Amino acid sequence: MRDWDVERLAAAAGARVVRADARPGGPERVTIDSRDAGPGALFVGLGGKRAHGGEFAVEALAAGAWGVLTDPEHALAAARDGAPELDGSAAETVGARAGAAPAGAILAADDPLAALQRLATAWRRQLDARVIAVTGSTGKTSTKDLLLAILSPHRRTVASRANFNTEIGLPLEILATPAGTEVLILEMGMRGAGQIAELAVIAEPDVGIIVSVGPVHLELMGSVEAIAAAKAELIAALPAGGTAIVPAGEPLLAPHLRDDVATVTFGPGGDVQLRAETPDHVEIDAGGTSVRLELDFSQAHLRHDLLAAVAGALAVGVTPGGRVQLQLTPGRGQRSAAGGGVTLLDDCYNANPMSMRAALDELARVAGRTGARRVAVLGDMLELGPDAAAFHAEIGAYAAERADLLVTVGPLAAEMAAAYGGQHRHAADAAAAAQLVPGVLAAGDVVLVKGSRGVALEQVCRAVVAGTPRSPVR
Numbered sequence: 431m432r433d434w435d436v437e438r439l440a441a442a443a444g445a446r447v448v449r450a451d452a453r454p455g456g457p458e459r460v461t462i463d464s465r466d467a468g469p470g471a472l473f474v475g476l477g478g479k480r481a482h483g484g485e486f487a488v489e490a491l492a493a494g495a496w497g498v499l500t501d502p503e504h505a506l507a508a509a510r511d512g513a514p515e516l517d518g519s520a521a522e523t524v525g526a527r528a529g530a531a532p533a534g535a536i537l538a539a540d541d542p543l544a545a546l547q548r549l550a551t552a553w554r555r556q557l558d559a560r561v562i563a564v565t566g567s568t569g570k571t572s573t574k575d576l577l578l579a580i581l582s583p584h585r586r587t588v589a590s591r592a593n594f595n596t597e598i599g600l601p602l603e604i605l606a607t608p609a610g611t612e613v614l615i616l617e618m619g620m621r622g623a624g625q626i627a628e629l630a631v632i633a634e635p636d637v638g639i640i641v642s643v644g645p646v647h648l649e650l651m652g653s654v655e656a657i658a659a660a661k662a663e664l665i666a667a668l669p670a671g672g673t674a675i676v677p678a679g680e681p682l683l684a685p686h687l688r689d690d691v692a693t694v695t696f697g698p699g700g701d702v703q704l705r706a707e708t709p710d711h712v713e714i715d716a717g718g719t720s721v722r723l724e725l726d727f728s729q730a731h732l733r734h735d736l737l738a739a740v741a742g743a744l745a746v747g748v749t750p751g752g753r754v755q756l757q758l759t760p761g762r763g764q765r766s767a768a769g770g771g772v773t774l775l776d777d778c779y780n781a782n783p784m785s786m787r788a789a790l791d792e793l794a795r796v797a798g799r800t801g802a803r804r805v806a807v808l809g810d811m812l813e814l815g816p817d818a819a820a821f822h823a824e825i826g827a828y829a830a831e832r833a834d835l836l837v838t839v840g841p842l843a844a845e846m847a848a849a850y851g852g853q854h855r856h857a858a859d860a861a862a863a864a865q866l867v868p869g870v871l872a873a874g875d876v877v878l879v880k881g882s883r884g885v886a887l888e889q890v891c892r893a894v895v896a897g898t899p900r901s902p903v904r
C-alpha cells in the first residue's frame with residue numbers, strides 16, 4: 431500500500447479522513463496491535479472485549495505510525511489530543527492542525543473491522559495474484575504448508591501464517607502480502623455457518639480447496655451435513671470458471687458442487703491420486719499429467735493432503751516436481767528423539783476423531799519399522815457434542831490395534847479405556863500426565879502425544895523431551 435495516499439486508502443476502507451497526513455505515500459504494513467505500531471504502520475484500533483483498540487491511537491501515532499484507523503469516537507479523540515480546545519465536530523472540520531496529536535493520518539470508520547476487511551479486499555485486487563483458499567475439518571494448515579513448499583520453486587508464493595484464518599487474521603495476512611506476489615495461499619477456519627462465506631467475500635479466491643469434512647466443532651454445528659454445508663460456502667463463493675478441489679467420493683459435498691466451476695477430486699479414485707509410492711517419493715496421476723515428488727515425510731495423512739496441494743498447484747498452472755521440503759507447523763506430529771532413547775510424536779496442537787485416527791496410524795507405522803513399543807498419550811477431544819463419549823470409545827477401539835500402552839488424559843478420554851481393553855493408565859489433566867508419562871516410558875519406546883488444544887498437552891511433550899520422571903520416586 432506504499433503507493434496509496436490517505437485519500438485512496440480511506441476510499442478503499444470506506445473510512446473518513448479525520449486528519450490527513452502531510453507525509454507522501456501510504457503505509458507499509460497494517461497492525462491491530464499498538465505495541466507493533468512503529469514507523470510505516472497503519473494501526474487499526476478494533477473494538478475488543480476488555481478495551482477498545484482505539485484508545486491506543488495516540489500511542490501508535492507517538493510511536494511513529496503512518497496513521498490510525500478506528501471508530502469515530504476514538505479517531506476524533508486522537509485528533510483532539512494535544513489540541514484540547516477543539517471539540518469533536520470542530521476537529522473533524524478543521525482537520526490537520528500543526529502541534530496537535532503526534533503526526534500521522536487519522537481515519538474514522540463506524541465499523542473498523544469491516545474497514546480492515548474492505549482494505550484487504552482492495553489490496554487483494556491490486557495484488558493481481560492467484561488466490562488459493564484452503565478450508566476443511568482437518569489438514570488445512572498442513573495442506574497450506576505443502577502448497578507453499580511445492581509452489582515456491584515456481585512462483586513468488588506467500589502463505590498465511592498458521593491460524594491467521596479468521597475474520598481478523600485473514601485480512602491482516604492479505605494486507606501483509608508484498609506486491610509482486612504471484613500466488614497467495616489463505617487458510618480459512620470456521621466455527622459456525624456463514625463464516626467461510628464472509629472470509630471468501632474478503633479474499634475473493636480463484637481456487638477453493640476443501641481438504642476434509644468430519645466431526646470437528648460438531649457441538650456448535652449440530653451435524654456433519656451442517657459442517658459440510660459450511661465448508662461448501664467456499665465452493666459457492668468461487669467465481670464462474672474458478673476451481674473447486676474436494677476429496678474424491680465425499681457424498682457430503684456432492685449437493686454443493688457447481689457446474690460452472692471446474693471440480694477436481696483428489697484421493698483414491700479421484701482426478702488426482704497416488705499411482706505409486708516409496709518411503710521417499712510419490713508418483714501422482716493428475717488427469718493424465720504425471721507428477722513425481724521426492725518427499726522428506728512419510729505420514730499417510732500428509733500424503734493425502736499433498737494430493738490436494740498438487741491439485742491446487744495445477745489449478746494455478748504449476749506442475750510441481752522435485753524435492754518437497756516441508757516445514758511443518760509445530761505440534762503437528764513432528765518426530766523427534768526425546769530423552770532416554772524415546773521417540774516422540776508431538777501432535778499436541780489439536781485433536782478430533784479424524785486426526786486421532788491418522789496419528790494412531792502414524793504411531794503404528796513408525797514403531798512398526800523397529801518393533802518398538804507403542805505408547806499413546808491421548809487427551810480429550812473437545813466440542814464433539816452429545817455423542818462425545820461414543821467418539822472417544824471409537825478412538826479407544828481404534829487404538830487397540832495400534833498402541834501397546836494407552837495413557838488417557840482428561841474425563842472424556844477416560845471413555846476410551848473400556849473399548850481399548852489393553853494396558854491403560856489415566857491422568858486427570860495435562861499436569862498430572864506430565865508427572866506420570868516419563869515414568870512409564872522405557873528406552874526405545876515410540877510415544878504419541880495428542881489432544882485438543884484446551885487440554886494443553888505440550889507440557890507432557892516437554893516432560894517427555896526432558897526424559898526424567900517428574901514424579902517422586904516411590
Ligand SMILES: Nc1ncnc2c1ncn2[C@@H]1O[C@H](COP(=O)(O)OP(=O)(O)O)[C@@H](O)[C@H]1O
Nearest residue numbers: 567568569570571572731734762763784785788
Ligand atoms: N488429511 C488429514 N486427515 C487426518 N488428520 C490429518 C490430516 N491432515 C493433518 N492431519 C492431522 O491433524 C492435525 C492438525 O493438522 P492441521 O494441518 O494443523 O489442521 P487444521 O489447520 O485444519 O487444524 C495434524 O497434527 C495431523 O495430525
Ligand SMILES: [Mg+2]
Nearest residue numbers: 570571592593
Ligand atoms: Mg490450522
